[in-house]
Amino acid sequence: MSRWRRIRRGGAAAMLALALAACQAPLRGTGDLGLIVERAAGRVEVIETSGLSSLGEVGGLGDLSHASAVFSRDGRYAYVFGRDGGLSKVDLLRRKLAGRVVQAGNSIGGAISQDGRLVAVSNYEPGGVRVFDAETLAPLADIPATYGTGGARSKVVGLVDAPGQRFVFSLYDAGEIWVADLADPATPKLTKYRDIGRQPYDGLITPDGRYYLAGLFGEDGIALLDLWHPEVGVRRILDGYGRGEEPLPVYKMPHLEGWASAGNLLVLPAVGHHELLLVERETWREVGRIAVHGQPVFAVARPDGRQVWVNFAHPLNDVVQVIDLPSREIVETLHPGKAVLHMEFTPRGEQVWISLRDEDRVEVYDPETRKRIAALPADKPSGIFLTARANRTGL
Amino acid sequence: MARLCSIAVFFLLLIALPQTPQAEPAAGRQADLIYRLKQDCGSCHGMTLKGGLGPPLLPAALADKPNDALVEIILDGRPGTPMPPWAFEITPDEAAWLVRRLKEGVQ
Numbered sequence: 211m212s213r214w215r216r217i218r219r220g221g222a223a224a225m226l227a228l229a230l231a232a233c234q235a236p237l238r239g240t241g242d243l244g245l246i247v248e249r250a251a252g253r254v255e256v257i258e259t260s261g262l263s264s265l266g267e268v269g270g271l272g273d274l275s276h277a278s279a280v281f282s283r284d285g286r287y288a289y290v291f292g293r294d295g296g297l298s299k300v301d302l303l304r305r306k307l308a309g310r311v312v313q314a315g316n317s318i319g320g321a322i323s324q325d326g327r328l329v330a331v332s333n334y335e336p337g338g339v340r341v342f343d344a345e346t347l348a349p350l351a352d353i354p355a356t357y358g359t360g361g362a363r364s365k366v367v368g369l370v371d372a373p374g375q376r377f378v379f380s381l382y383d384a385g386e387i388w389v390a391d392l393a394d395p396a397t398p399k400l401t402k403y404r405d406i407g408r409q410p411y412d413g414l415i416t417p418d419g420r421y422y423l424a425g426l427f428g429e430d431g432i433a434l435l436d437l438w439h440p441e442v443g444v445r446r447i448l449d450g451y452g453r454g455e456e457p458l459p460v461y462k463m464p465h466l467e468g469w470a471s472a473g474n475l476l477v478l479p480a481v482g483h484h485e486l487l488l489v490e491r492e493t494w495r496e497v498g499r500i501a502v503h504g505q506p507v508f509a510v511a512r513p514d515g516r517q518v519w520v521n522f523a524h525p526l527n528d529v530v531q532v533i534d535l536p537s538r539e540i541v542e543t544l545h546p547g548k549a550v551l552h553m554e555f556t557p558r559g560e561q562v563w564i565s566l567r568d569e570d571r572v573e574v575y576d577p578e579t580r581k582r583i584a585a586l587p588a589d590k591p592s593g594i595f596l597t598a599r600a601n602r603t604g605l
Numbered sequence: 606m607a608r609l610c611s612i613a614v615f616f617l618l619l620i621a622l623p624q625t626p627q628a629e630p631a632a633g634r635q636a637d638l639i640y641r642l643k644q645d646c647g648s649c650h651g652m653t654l655k656g657g658l659g660p661p662l663l664p665a666a667l668a669d670k671p672n673d674a675l676v677e678i679i680l681d682g683r684p685g686t687p688m689p690p691w692a693f694e695i696t697p698d699e700a701a702w703l704v705r706r707l708k709e710g711v712q
Contacts, residue, residue: 249652250643275643275652293651316656334657365658382658411658411687427687459682459689462648463658524645525694549644567644590644 235303240285243302244554244596246565246572247290248589249274254290255588256302259556259563259596262574262584266305272296272312278319278593281600282344283326288595289344291320297331299347302597309347313340321371324603328392330369330377337363339379341395350395357384368413368424368466370604372437380410380424380433387413387424387435387444403444406433412466415604416476416491423447425466427481430457434494447494448478448487457482462523464507472515472535479506486520488538500538503529508552511535512577513559519577521550521564530564532580542580546573551591557598565591628698638695638703639711649687654711658687664710672708676700 243265246255253269271277273294280289287308288300295314298307316335322328322344330341341351355364364381372378377390387406391399408428415422415437424433430452435444464479471477476489480499486506488498504526511518518533527549532542548568555562555577564573565588572591574584599605630638643652649659660666667675679700682690691700 273651273653273655275647276657293657294653294655316651318657367658409687428685460687461645461689463687 240302240597245279245288246588246591247274247277247593249592250590254300256305259561264586268300268305268307270307271298276318279595280320280322281597283600285597285600289320289329291317291331311347318367319369321369321377323371323375324373328395332366332369332379334365337365339366339369341392351398353390353398355381357381357386367411370413370415372415373419378422380413382409387433401440406444407431411463414466416471417603419603448496451480451487452483460505460523462507470509470511470518472511477509477518498538500533503531510553510555513555513557517577519553519562521553552593554594554596563594565594567591630699630702638699662707664708667708672704675704
């Protein structure tokens, strides 16, 4: 082989290597990724928070009119829970569906276990919880939410993961809280707490995984379970917080998941009252309330716990209020646009992403200056979920 | 005479006015109502209206329910449940129109 031909061949090989490298996506982590639910299109938009851009979309997720997501512990996969009972596993790096099962007729949300191996879904129809292998989505356990003596099944809400391979959830129709221990997924061990109050509509677990709180729609109050002392049972806090005031109609149910927990304070929605309730941990007493613009839907604490951002139910859903928690004052009232559905902070709190359903847009704000720093088009966006949730109990 | 006149006018009006509240909202308002139905009612009843925290609103689920009762639920809500009253932004005619669309099936 002549020297010239060798050079030519070497050059071609180098070019080929370059071309291959160009075809392969560069290596990247997932710590700055997330997804936006496009509820009407049955699609999620994969986004990144370093360059504030969309990386692409993944479709075929069914009815996402009420949808939420949890993440695998490596932050690569999102498990998206759709209204139609669909559980979809989305590969954020490849932007592809990695699996999908339609596991019930109608579902509301889900959770991932402490060890990341189990994904649980709470269902309205048939009422109960089903548990799947996070890797393969193969069914592992079925927990029907049967109550009373007639064999009726309750809608299940407020499903969260708890330390010790447990899931905790509430039975809307039955007024019960159940703790399911899935150390052995084949034989879930159930602990049931009855008569916890009327119509629990959602639940949350404190970030340390100790306290489970179920908000009640049927009465003014919150049901509280201390998972460190389950033998004590469920107690009632904030009993009768409306104190005889005629409750206002609620045009969208508040969401407790992600409700603000800041320092020793919990910030909770008053259902049917345009107020936030401030509750002190440990004593579980109300230590104040803040009058706000409308029926709060989400109140999300900035990760440092200094600010809480609140959005509202229809028809007052074009406003976001920012509360300074130390002074308990509303320091900003933003008008980002029509139908603010959700807000999500980046884990260090330098951005907050806000979805505007009726504007077909997602906006990003700097929480410090409260100035808009980016806007991205999105089709009827609702929930925004960032991968930092992968490392947090209850999210 | 004046009384006779007003009675005549009353009956003429009765004939001239639409028989039942079959009034159709304007086209733009119709689109708005359907959008609200899917997006806002949909947050409890499902965007495809197959139900959620609230019951399904599909034709089969509503077939045996009188229109008047359904209109009343939309306008006044259902005490004891999360269903709120919508009369503050939906007129009786609009609610009646929505009920007719729901019974036919909304695409």
